[in-house]
Amino acid sequence: MKKSASKLSSWPTLDPENWSDLRAQAHVMLDDMLDHLEHVRARPVWQPIPDAVRKSVREPSPRNATALENVYRDFKGTILPYATGNTHPGFMGWVHGGGTPVGMLAEMLAAGLNANLGGRDHMPIEIERQIGEWAREWFGFPKGASGLFVTGTSMANLMAVLIARAEALSERVRGQGLVESNIQLCAYTSVAAHGCIARAMDFAGIGSDWLRLVPTDTLGRMDVAALDALVRDDRKAGRLPFLVVGTVGAVDTGAIDNLTVLARICGKEELWFHIDGAFGALAAWSEQLKPRLAGIEQADSIGFDFHKWGQVPYDAGFLLVRDGEKHHDTFAAPAAYLRRETRGLAAGSPWPTDFGPDLSRGFRALKTWFTLKTYGTYQLGRMIEQSCMLARHLEARVRAEPKLELLSPAQLNIVCFRYRCEDADRINAEIVADLHEQGRVAPSSTTIGGKLAIRACFVNHRTEPADVDALVHEVLEAGALRTLIAPVAPQLVAIGA
Numbered sequence: 001m002k003k004s005a006s007k008l009s010s011w012p013t014l015d016p017e018n019w020s021d022l023r024a025q026a027h028v029m030l031d032d033m034l035d036h037l038e039h040v041r042a043r044p045v046w047q048p049i050p051d052a053v054r055k056s057v058r059e060p061s062p063r064n065a066t067a068l069e070n071v072y073r074d075f076k077g078t079i080l081p082y083a084t085g086n087t088h089p090g091f092m093g094w095v096h097g098g099g100t101p102v103g104m105l106a107e108m109l110a111a112g113l114n115a116n117l118g119g120r121d122h123m124p125i126e127i128e129r130q131i132g133e134w135a136r137e138w139f140g141f142p143k144g145a146s147g148l149f150v151t152g153t154s155m156a157n158l159m160a161v162l163i164a165r166a167e168a169l170s171e172r173v174r175g176q177g178l179v180e181s182n183i184q185l186c187a188y189t190s191v192a193a194h195g196c197i198a199r200a201m202d203f204a205g206i207g208s209d210w211l212r213l214v215p216t217d218t219l220g221r222m223d224v225a226a227l228d229a230l231v232r233d234d235r236k237a238g239r240l241p242f243l244v245v246g247t248v249g250a251v252d253t254g255a256i257d258n259l260t261v262l263a264r265i266c267g268k269e270e271l272w273f274h275i276d277g278a279f280g281a282l283a284a285w286s287e288q289l290k291p292r293l294a295g296i297e298q299a300d301s302i303g304f305d306f307h308k309w310g311q312v313p314y315d316a317g318f319l320l321v322r323d324g325e326k327h328h329d330t331f332a333a334p335a336a337y338l339r340r341e342t343r344g345l346a347a348g349s350p351w352p353t354d355f356g357p358d359l360s361r362g363f364r365a366l367k368t369w370f371t372l373k374t375y376g377t378y379q380l381g382r383m384i385e386q387s388c389m390l391a392r393h394l395e396a397r398v399r400a401e402p403k404l405e406l407l408s409p410a411q412l413n414i415v416c417f418r419y420r421c422e423d424a425d426r427i428n429a430e431i432v433a434d435l436h437e438q439g440r441v442a443p444s445s446t447t448i449g450g451k452l453a454i455r456a457c458f459v460n461h462r463t464e465p466a467d468v469d470a471l472v473h474e475v476l477e478a479g480a481l482r483t484l485i486a487p488v489a490p491q492l493v494a495i496g497a
C-alpha cells in the first residue's frame with residue numbers, strides 16, 4: 001500500500017490511498033460539470049426517465065466499495081441527464097433559480113471544509129453573520145436585527161409563525177404549549193399566498209383553519225379593508241389576532257401586497273408583520289424595482305430565498321428578524337453538551353442554533369457569499385430586471401395571438417395564459433406535459449380564476465427572448481395538434497377490443 005505523505009501510520013481511513021489518482025478523477029468531474037453548464041442549452045430542459053434507468057438504481061445497499069470512477073460513470077449515465085432542468089434557459093416552471101458555475105465551485109469548497117454552522121467560534125459563522133448584516137441593509141432593518149440561513153422560505157415562514165406566537169403568548173408557550181393559554185390565535189394572509197403559510201400554522205399547533213385567507217383586489221393584492229374587517233370580527237368573537245403575512249411576489253401572479261398599508265394596520269392592531277418574499281424580496285437589488293417594495297422596511301420579519309432570484313444553488317433560504325432578541329428567545333435552549341465559553345472553539349455565543357431549530361447546519365452562506373461578491377448586487381439586480389422584461393415580452397406575444405388567452409399579466413416575472421379551445425382545462429394541461437416531453441421549454445400550470453393556466457415564471461438568468469418565443473410557438477403547435485386529435489368514442493374502443 002502506497003502511503004500518503006500526510007499519513008502518520010497505516011491506520012485505515014476513508015481518504016484515498018493514492019491522492020494523485022483521486023486528483024485526476026476530480027479534475028475529470030470538475031471539467032465535465034463545467035462543460036455541462038457551458039453547453040446546457042444544447043440538451044433538453046427535461047426528459048422522461050426511461051424505465052431501465054429508473055430501475056438501474058434499485059439495487060441492494062452497497063456493502064462493498066466501488067471505484068469512484070465507476071460511481072461517477074453511473075452518475076453521468078443515470079442522474080445527470082434526468083435532473084429537473086432548472087439550469088436550462090428553457091425552464092420556466094414553478095419558481096426555480098438557475099444557479100451559476102461560481103455557486104457550484106463554492107459548494108465544492110464548502111464541502112471540503114465540511115463546517116458545521118450550528119455553533120462554535122469559526123470564520124464560516126462570521127460569513128453567515130455578514131450576509132445577515134447585508135440583508136439588514138438591503139431591507140432597511142435596524143441594528144440588532146438577526147438573520148439565519150434555512151432550507152427555504154417554507155422553513156423561514158414557519159419560524160416566523162413561531163416567533164410571532166411567542167410574541168403573542170409570551171415565551172411560556174414554548175414550555176406550556178397552546179392549551180394552557182386557552183386563547184385562540186388567528187393569522188391573516190391573502191388567498192394568493194403560498195400554501196406553506198397554512199402548513200406553518202398547522203406545524204405550529206395553531207391550526208391551519210385559523211389562518212384567515214383575505215380576498216384580493218383585481219391585481220391579486222390583499223384587500224386591506226377586508227383584512228381590517230376580519231381582524232375586528234375575530235376580536236369580537238374573543239379570539240386573538242397575532243400575525244399578518246404579506247406577500248412580495250405571489251406565486252401565481254407575482255403580485256405585491258400593499259406593504260405600507262399592511263404595516264400601518266399591524267402597528268395599529270399590534271400584530272406581527274411577516275413578509276413572504278420568497279423570490280420577490282430580492283427585487284430590492286434592482287433600483288428600478290425597489291420602490292415597489294416600499295413598506296418592507298417596516299416588517300417584523302422577512303423570509304426569502306437566495307436560491308431563486310439570487311441564483312445561488314439550492315438550498316439557501318433566509319429569515320431576517322427585526323428584533324434579534326425575540327428571534328433568539330423563541331429558539332434558544334441551554335444544553336450542557338453545548339456549553340458556551342469565552343475563549344476556545346466553544347466561544348462565539350450566541351450561536352446560529354440559538355436562532356432556529358437546526359443544530360447541524362451546512363455552510364450555505366459560502367455559496368451565497370461567493371455569488372454576492374463575484375457578481376455584485378448590481379448585476380444580480382439587472383438579471384432580476386431582465387426576468388421581468390421577459391415576462392412583459394411574453395405578455396405582449398400572448399396579447400397578439402388570437403389563439404391565446406391572457407389570464408394574468410406580467411406584474412413582475414410571471415405570466416399566465418392558455419390556448420383557447422373547447423375543454424380548455426384538459427387540453428392546456430396536456431399541452432404543458434407535451435412541452436415537458438419535447439424538452440425545449442418547461443412551463444408549469446396553475447389555476448387562475450377557476451381556469452387551468454399555463455404559467456411561465458422567469459427566474460433563470462440564462463433565459464432569453466428567443467426562449468419566450470419558443471414557448472409561444474410550442475404552445476400554439478401543441479394546441480393545434482391536440483385540438484385536431486378527435487377523442488376516440490368509447491363504443492369504438494369496445495368494438496375494437
Ligand SMILES: Cc1ncc(COP(=O)(O)O)c(C=O)c1O
Nearest residue numbers: 095152153154194249251278305
Ligand atoms: C411566494 C412563495 N412563498 C414560499 C415559497 C416556498 O419557498 P421554498 O420552496 O423555498 O420553501 C415559494 C416557492 O416558490 C413561493 O413562491
